[in-house]
Amino acid sequence: xxxxxxxxxxxxxxxxxxxxxxxxxxxxxxxxxxxxxxxxxxxxxxxxxxxxxxxxxxxxxxxxxxxxxxxxxxxxxxxxxxxxxxxxxxxxxxxxxxxxxxxxxxxxxxxxxxxxxxxxxxxxxxxxxxxxxxxxxxxxxxxxxxxxxxxxxxxxxxxxxxxxxxxxxxxxxxxxxxxxxxxxxxxxxxxxxxxxxxxxxxxxxxxxxxxxxxxxxxxxxxxxxxxxxxxxxxxxxxxxxxxxxxxxxxxxxxxxxxxxxxxxxxxxxxxxxxxxxxxxxxxxxxxxxxxxxxxxxxxxxxxxxxxxxxxxxxxxxxxxxxxxxxxxxxxxxxxxxxxxxxxxxxxxxxxxxxxxxxxxxxxxxxxxxxxxxxxxxxxxxxxxxxxxxxxxxxxxxxxxxxxxxxxxxxxxxxxxxxxxxxxxxxxxxxxxxxxxxxxxxxxxxxxxxxxxxxxxxx
Ligand SMILES: *Cc1c(COP(=O)(O)O)cnc(C)c1O
Numbered sequence: 001x002x003x004x005x006x007x008x009x010x011x012x013x014x015x016x017x018x019x020x021x022x023x024x025x026x027x028x029x030x031x032x033x034x035x036x037x038x039x040x041x042x043x044x045x046x047x048x049x050x051x052x053x054x055x056x057x058x059x060x061x062x063x064x065x066x067x068x069x070x071x072x073x074x075x076x077x078x079x080x081x082x083x084x085x086x087x088x089x090x091x092x093x094x095x096x097x098x099x100x101x102x103x104x105x106x107x108x109x110x111x112x113x114x115x116x117x118x119x120x121x122x123x124x125x126x127x128x129x130x131x132x133x134x135x136x137x138x139x140x141x142x143x144x145x146x147x148x149x150x151x152x153x154x155x156x157x158x159x160x161x162x163x164x165x166x167x168x169x170x171x172x173x174x175x176x177x178x179x180x181x182x183x184x185x186x187x188x189x190x191x192x193x194x195x196x197x198x199x200x201x202x203x204x205x206x207x208x209x210x211x212x213x214x215x216x217x218x219x220x221x222x223x224x225x226x227x228x229x230x231x232x233x234x235x236x237x238x239x240x241x242x243x244x245x246x247x248x249x250x251x252x253x254x255x256x257x258x259x260x261x262x263x264x265x266x267x268x269x270x271x272x273x274x275x276x277x278x279x280x281x282x283x284x285x286x287x288x289x290x291x292x293x294x295x296x297x298x299x300x301x302x303x304x305x306x307x308x309x310x311x312x313x314x315x316x317x318x319x320x321x322x323x324x325x326x327x328x329x330x331x332x333x334x335x336x337x338x339x340x341x342x343x344x345x346x347x348x349x350x351x352x353x354x355x356x357x358x359x360x361x362x363x364x365x366x367x368x369x370x371x372x373x374x375x376x377x378x379x380x381x382x383x384x385x386x387x388x389x390x391x392x393x394x395x396x397x398x399x400x401x402x403x404x405x406x407x408x409x410x411x412x413x414x415x416x417x418x419x420x421x422x423x424x425x426x427x428x429x430x431x432x433x434x435x436x437x438x439x440x441x442x443x444x445x446x447x448x449x450x451x452x453x454x455x456x457x458x
Contacts, residue, residue, distance in 0.1 A: 037081030094441035099353035126347035138283035146334035147347035151264030154289035157338035162258035164316035166228035214247025235266015240396025245281030268295035
């Protein structure tokens with residue numbers, strides 16, 4: 001039977017015998033998956049790294065154990081522990097061990113998951129994970145999509161589909177050009193994607209809590225015939241707030257405009273019953289993204305991109321060439337649904353962890369982080385030196401230390417990071433410097449966070 005014989009020395013080819021190398025690499029992966037991350041791991045200047053690692057690429061090659069040591073002792077420690085329970089900055093990560101281990105398995109199979117004919121099994125499994133998300137959205141089961149590398153590409157692909165759909169409907173480019181509408185609180189990738197697509201951005205003023213509201217959107221769309229898509233945030237990155245999705249959906253319906261929901265960070269909370277009511281209206285959107293590598297416990301890099309009507313995505317993204325003529329277009333080809341052709345089956349670590357743990361555990365894990373958020377927010381309200389900037393809606397907390405200057409905030413943040421105690425970085429809110437905590441890791445102990453805040457902000 002082909003494929004059952006291990007590759008041995010007798011099969012030596014140009015690469016020689018790679019058995020020891022593969023064993024050592026797999027052993028390192030197994031060790032790493034089991035052990036916790038080092039919160040003191042941190043970036044270093046390239047000059048220092050060069051001095052410590054030396055010339056790694058040589059004409060003759062180097063023994064695998066030497067290169068693996070360089071990786072383990074020099075390279076990996078110069079990367080941040082994204083999953084440390086006290087990494088509460090930017091959007092951290094908290095992949096399950098199950099998902100991490102399976103990521104290594106997925107890599108070992110080197111699946112081409114762009115087309116059904118090459119990756120059917122993997123795409124089938126990815127689609128089951130996507131179907132769970134579709135059910136959380138309350139969309140029809142004819143909805144579907146694929147996994148792309150991240151929210152930036154997911155948003156880009158959805159907006160390209162929206163514009164293509166608008167062009168087909170209207171038959172021409174509007175006078176003044178195509179535009180999208182969103183608030184300044186929408187993620188930076190939206191404006192970046194708009195530049196890539198060469199479309200304008202209508203910036204809609206947000207309310208005082210940072211929401212896009214129906215009335216503000218309606219007012220902004222008056223006199224803007226070129227708007228083909230509205231981007232609503234289901235969890236803004238800076239403040240973790242969810243736009244008024246129901247009212248926004250009404251406005252989009254009245255104007256016949258595509259509604260894209262960016263849930264890269266917050267979409268995970270669809271699985272949490274205590275948060276689900278805030279998403280009402282999401283069932284009427286045309287496209288949606290969520291990053292499993294953020295709050296759905298999967299490793300990098302993974303964004304689930306979903307369309308209510310995948311045929312519209314196919315019309316926008318299918319690539320055609322003589323060497324692709326043989327591809328069957330009647331089946332599910334992720335290639336046809338986003339800006340990509342070759343792709344790894346990056347949804348599989350998420351699928352495996354979901355299949356093994358079950359969706360109830362996912363719900364419990366997300367609820368736990370929401371509970372941690374409320375516990376820490378309550379404590380901040382009680383600490384006399386601190387002020388809660390706004391009530392958290394999901395799992396982002398913005399807070400202040402009245403009396404501190406910009407420099408005080410940055411020094412405090414750097415000191416805690418340097419000590420490996422906690423990663424919490426400042427941001428700005430309404431032109432003020434404030435502190436920001438993000439809870440997506442069920443292993444985060446709220447009492448530890450509260451203890452550090454009490455002790456260091458007095
Ligand atoms: C993180 C984030 C993105 C970008 O996602 P990447 O995976 O980093 O490309 C987009 N939108 C929101 C709301 C995000 O939080």
